[in-house]
Amino acid sequence: MGANVEMTTPHILEVRNVSKVFRIGGLIFAAKLTAVDDVSIALRRDSAEIVSIAGESGCGKTTLCRIILRIIEPTKGSVFYDGKDIFRMRGRELRDFRKSVQPIFQNPYEAICPFERVDFYLISTALNYGLAKSKADAIGVVEEALNTVGLDIKYIQGKYSHELSGGELQRSLIARALLSKPRILIADEPVSMIDASLRMGIINLFLDLKEKFNMSTLYITHDLATAYYVSDKIAIMYRGNIVEYGDATKVLEDPLHPYTKILLESIPTPDPYKKWKKEVSLSVLEIKEFEIAGCKFASRCPNAREICREKRPPDLDVESRRVKCWIFADTK
Amino acid sequence: MENSEITKVSNVRAYYKIFGGGEDSRYVRAVDDISFSLYNSEILGIAGESGCGKSTLIKVLYGLVDPPLVLLNGDVIYRIGDEEISIRDRRFKRKVQWKVCSYIPQSSMSVLNPVMRIKDHFFKIIQAHFRDIDERELYEDIEKHVQRLGLPVEALTSFPHQLSGGMRQRVVIALATFLKPRVILADEPTTALDVINQRGVLQLLIRIQREMRNTVVIVTHDMGVHAQTAQRLMVMYAGKIVELASTEEIFKNSYHPYVRILIDSLPFIGDKKRRPSLKGRPPSLLNPPSGCRFHPRCPFAEDACKRGEPPLVEVSYGHYVSCFKWERM
Amino acid sequence: MKKGKTIKLPKEFARFTWRNKGFVIGLSILTILIILAFGASYFSPYDPRRWNTAPRDMPPSWKYPLGTTTLGQDLFWLLTWALRNSLAIGFTGSLTGLAIGALLGFIAGYRGGNLDRAIILVADIFIAIPTLMLIILIGSIIKANLNIGILGVLYGILTWGMPVRNVRSMILSLREREFSYIDIFSGLSTSEIIFRHYFPYIFPWISMAAINRMFGAIGAEVTLAIFGLSAIDEATLGTMLYWALKYQALLRGVYWWILTPTVTLMLLFTSLYLTSVGLNIYLNPRTRLQRTIGGE
Numbered sequence: 001m002g003a004n005v006e007m008t009t010p011h012i013l014e015v016r017n018v019s020k021v022f023r024i025g026g027l028i029f030a031a032k033l034t035a036v037d038d039v040s041i042a043l044r045r046d047s048a049e050i051v052s053i054a055g056e057s058g059c060g061k062t063t064l065c066r067i068i069l070r071i072i073e074p075t076k077g078s079v080f081y082d083g084k085d086i087f088r089m090r091g092r093e094l095r096d097f098r099k100s101v102q103p104i105f106q107n108p109y110e111a112i113c114p115f116e117r118v119d120f121y122l123i124s125t126a127l128n129y130g131l132a133k134s135k136a137d138a139i140g141v142v143e144e145a146l147n148t149v150g151l152d153i154k155y156i157q158g159k160y161s162h163e164l165s166g167g168e169l170q171r172s173l174i175a176r177a178l179l180s181k182p183r184i185l186i187a188d189e190p191v192s193m194i195d196a197s198l199r200m201g202i203i204n205l206f207l208d209l210k211e212k213f214n215m216s217t218l219y220i221t222h223d224l225a226t227a228y229y230v231s232d233k234i235a236i237m238y239r240g241n242i243v244e245y246g247d248a249t250k251v252l253e254d255p256l257h258p259y260t261k262i263l264l265e266s267i268p269t270p271d272p273y274k275k276w277k278k279e280v281s282l283s284v285l286e287i288k289e290f291e292i293a294g295c296k297f298a299s300r301c302p303n304a305r306e307i308c309r310e311k312r313p314p315d316l317d318v319e320s321r322r323v324k325c326w327i328f329a330d331t332k
Numbered sequence: 333m334e335n336s337e338i339t340k341v342s343n344v345r346a347y348y349k350i351f352g353g354g355e356d357s358r359y360v361r362a363v364d365d366i367s368f369s370l371y372n373s374e375i376l377g378i379a380g381e382s383g384c385g386k387s388t389l390i391k392v393l394y395g396l397v398d399p400p401l402v403l404l405n406g407d408v409i410y411r412i413g414d415e416e417i418s419i420r421d422r423r424f425k426r427k428v429q430w431k432v433c434s435y436i437p438q439s440s441m442s443v444l445n446p447v448m449r450i451k452d453h454f455f456k457i458i459q460a461h462f463r464d465i466d467e468r469e470l471y472e473d474i475e476k477h478v479q480r481l482g483l484p485v486e487a488l489t490s491f492p493h494q495l496s497g498g499m500r501q502r503v504v505i506a507l508a509t510f511l512k513p514r515v516i517l518a519d520e521p522t523t524a525l526d527v528i529n530q531r532g533v534l535q536l537l538i539r540i541q542r543e544m545r546n547t548v549v550i551v552t553h554d555m556g557v558h559a560q561t562a563q564r565l566m567v568m569y570a571g572k573i574v575e576l577a578s579t580e581e582i583f584k585n586s587y588h589p590y591v592r593i594l595i596d597s598l599p600f601i602g603d604k605k606r607r608p609s610l611k612g613r614p615p616s617l618l619n620p621p622s623g624c625r626f627h628p629r630c631p632f633a634e635d636a637c638k639r640g641e642p643p644l645v646e647v648s649y650g651h652y653v654s655c656f657k658w659e660r661m
Numbered sequence: 662m663k664k665g666k667t668i669k670l671p672k673e674f675a676r677f678t679w680r681n682k683g684f685v686i687g688l689s690i691l692t693i694l695i696i697l698a699f700g701a702s703y704f705s706p707y708d709p710r711r712w713n714t715a716p717r718d719m720p721p722s723w724k725y726p727l728g729t730t731t732l733g734q735d736l737f738w739l740l741t742w743a744l745r746n747s748l749a750i751g752f753t754g755s756l757t758g759l760a761i762g763a764l765l766g767f768i769a770g771y772r773g774g775n776l777d778r779a780i781i782l783v784a785d786i787f788i789a790i791p792t793l794m795l796i797i798l799i800g801s802i803i804k805a806n807l808n809i810g811i812l813g814v815l816y817g818i819l820t821w822g823m824p825v826r827n828v829r830s831m832i833l834s835l836r837e838r839e840f841s842y843i844d845i846f847s848g849l850s851t852s853e854i855i856f857r858h859y860f861p862y863i864f865p866w867i868s869m870a871a872i873n874r875m876f877g878a879i880g881a882e883v884t885l886a887i888f889g890l891s892a893i894d895e896a897t898l899g900t901m902l903y904w905a906l907k908y909q910a911l912l913r914g915v916y917w918w919i920l921t922p923t924v925t926l927m928l929l930f931t932s933l934y935l936t937s938v939g940l941n942i943y944l945n946p947r948t949r950l951q952r953t954i955g956g957e
Contacts, residue, residue, distance in 0.1 A: 069842070071842055095848075098845070098846050098848070102846055103842065103843070103846055105839050105842075105843070107839070110838065110839045110840065111839045111840055111843050112840050112843055113840045113844070113857070113858040113861075114946075114950055115858065115861040115946075116857065116858060121843070121847055124847050124848065124849060124853075125846075125847040125848060127848075128847060128848025128849065129848055162950070173843075176843075176847065177846075
């Protein structure tokens with residue numbers, strides 16, 4: 001795999017069977033950690049959509065995000081943007097890729113150099129991607145982008161990252177990402193470090209960007225309620241695998257995979273009239289993590305069977321979504 | 333039903349003293365004139381976001397007032413039987429901490445010693461408070477205790493790093509509840525855990541409270557956790573209490589604009605309609621806004637809100653609000 | 662090459678010096694020594710190295726502030742020349758090695774791959790070489806020809822290994838930080854990234870290393886000179902010690918002769934240390950950011 005696909009594919013971004021294995025430890029006693037295991041996901045070309053990758057910490061979603069951003073190389077599989085293998089891109093093609101696919105990271109204070117002014121990043125991006133020819137033009141373009149995210153350029157000018165609040169800084173960085181008018185935004189937990197009362201303001205931005213500018217977003221999060229609110233499609237990740245992938249409303253209102261079910265049951269619903277009823281069983285709680293054959297969730301799954309512990313479950317199409325679970329193999 | 337007061341917090345002002353590089357010392361006004369009561373047999377939630385002072389308040393409740401934190405004003409008094417002990421009392425540490433009132437921090441590793449086995453943690457605590465204990469009997473009690481909390485006995489002979497995060501937090505809860513304290517203070521007990529373990533730990537706390545009929549205070553910014561666990565809920569903003577009422581009242585019938593917007597902005601599965609968001613930036617505790625601390629971000633703010641601080645008034649039974657315009661809501 | 666200046670420099674610096682008196686003391690002494698070395702030394706009325714330019718074994722007096730040596734040399738002017746030469750060796754040794762090492766470290770860290778492995782291999786070889794021994798060996802062979810210039814450069818050439826490793830590891834860790842990725846996605850050029858964004862992290866280390874390496878360079882010079890393995894006719898702090906020991910100044914009661922270079926060396930090293938520590942507190946990115954954020 002990995003050949004350049006020259007014809008127009010229906011997907012603007014395609015992740016095909018990507019795996020990433022890390023070797024940790026020294027020269028002799030090294031252990032293998034499979035962070036991402038045979039993951040395939042795609043974003044449509046014809047219409048903008050918001051696809052969430054959701055999972056608990058350690059499930060591999062951040063590693064996957066870095067692979068898609070071409071920051072880490074996968075051990076197996078490929079990522080295609082507009083039909084071209086991103087890991088074979090160089091020069092011009094690579095520059096266009098970075099123009100069209102922009103990141104937003106979790107911690108805005110780490111995302112820019114603390115010794116640098118925030119407007120430097122914005123103006124530089126505008127100039128470097130040819131959106132303005134002079135600094136004066138660049139300022140105009142930057143002002144527009146800042147207004148889109150609800151900020152005033154007069155407020156941001158001359159400030160360093162530590163002079164802005166988390167919400168303001170994250171908005172500024174989203175403005176920076178917007179400048180080159182990307183096709184896709186890759187947002188890695190963009191609001192988890194921001195106060196809950198301010199989150200919606202930023203999350204609503206992603207919805208606005210989809211409607212107004214036809215921008216797709218790959219939204220990575222551990223918060224299923226937020227994922228439900230913002231996304232069209234969702235992929236639930238567990239230990240490097242995508243266990244369920246489909247329409248967000250369907251997956252989250254009517255989950256199929258046992259892990260998705262337990263995950264949804266565990267979310268503390270912010271409604272005191274809808275309290276948890278039964279106590280979660282202890283078998284579901286992990287004792288220790290191991291590398292195992294078979295389905296990775298089998299040791300905690302209330303519906304596990306023999307085959308789950310022995311063989312890796314395949315991806316099955318059930319009810320217009322993809323589920324990685326042996327239970328649904330019978331129904332086929 | 334006995335619901336007597338077990339702790340009285342009166343006009344507590346707890347600030348952090350900081351030196352701004354050679355200038356006169358300035359204060360971070362983390363807890364600014366707070367008064368409320370804790371009752372027997374209840375779960376109180378303390379909610380609020382970054383810079384509201386809830387973590388500091390919990391430390392004060394536990395008597396952990398060490399520099400740079402200073403207790404400028406006010407007091408916290410615990411009523412144990414007929415005795416009353418204040419946190420300012422020199423005997424507070426020995427008589428109250430861990431025995432009457434225990435503390436569960438956010439990170440289990442602040443409590444657990446990485447080079448000590450779990451059972452030794454128990455022994456160390458017991459030996460600090462009691463003498464002449466039969467070790468074998470004690471060990472049996474410990475085993476029974478941890479099993480009741482859902483931990484395997486093997487956990488006792490393990491080191492902390494051999495247990496997963498969720499298990500460690502349960503161990504910390506076991507340590508904190510072994511001496512059957514009347515008050516358990518939990519500071520973001522599940523923030524570092526994944527969602528499934530979070531539910532396990534929270535259900536454990538609820539069960540403990542039900543069995544021991546004691547008081548549990550849970551501090552967290554996660555409103556979902558409060559909805560599931562708290563019976564009464566106190567919302568803090570910029571070092572002050574803005575609303576205190578039963579959880580149901582807070583979620584369905586709140587009077588304070590901040591609380592209203594906060595609740596309305598929470599997403600949950602089942603409803604995709606657009607939600608509002610608060611504006612502006614979190615308040616500075618170094619230079620809090622004048623008058624009502626929330627006025628710069630409040631959609632209903634008026635002149636009076638800038639000039640005077642609204643008092644905490646009881647607007648219905650057990651429901652307190654600190655807002656000049658509460659009737660408008 | 663503009664750096665982002667975060668606060669008004671003079672006011673903050675003034676505040677800093679008030680709270681770090683050690684730094685002020687160290688810097689003052691160092692300044693005095695440098696003025697003696699590179700200012701006063703040019704005003705010497707005679708070549709202080711020449712014997713019998715002054716009466717022998719005179720204790721300190723108005724005419725001869727530090728006294729004279731058994732060889733008939735004015736200790737004060739001799740000291741100024743010795744300081745100049747020793748400091749010159751210190752600067753040369755420190756900076757040549759640092760320049761080579763830092764440059765190669767940058768390249769190795771940023772480029773990676775086989776170039777990185779090659780540079781590291783050579784650097785490790787140089788690190789493994791015992792510097793002082795090799796210098797002593799070379800000194801014992803070429804003795805009087807080991808003059809100031811050569812000694813400084815020699816030290817630099819032998820010690821460029823560690824700076825390579827240090828700079829390389831700093832660059833490696835900076836490359837993994839999220840702002841490096843955002844820099845790339847903002848279209849910044851490699852030199853912009855290194856000189857605008859990495860520089861504030863690396864510069865403090867470089868200035869610290871420059872000062873700290875002087876200990877090694879001057880120490881090497883003194884060690885060689887005491888054993889008579891360098892150009893003993895030159896005036897350096899080490900050679901002063903050599904001659905004073907050779908003529909048994911201590912036993913004969915000519916205390917001012919042996920004490921002058923000793924005390925000067927102590928003052929030099931102490932002031933270097935205090936300056937270096939104070940500079941680190943001031944420039945270290947972590948404390949610097951804490952200061953600016955805390956002081957708002």
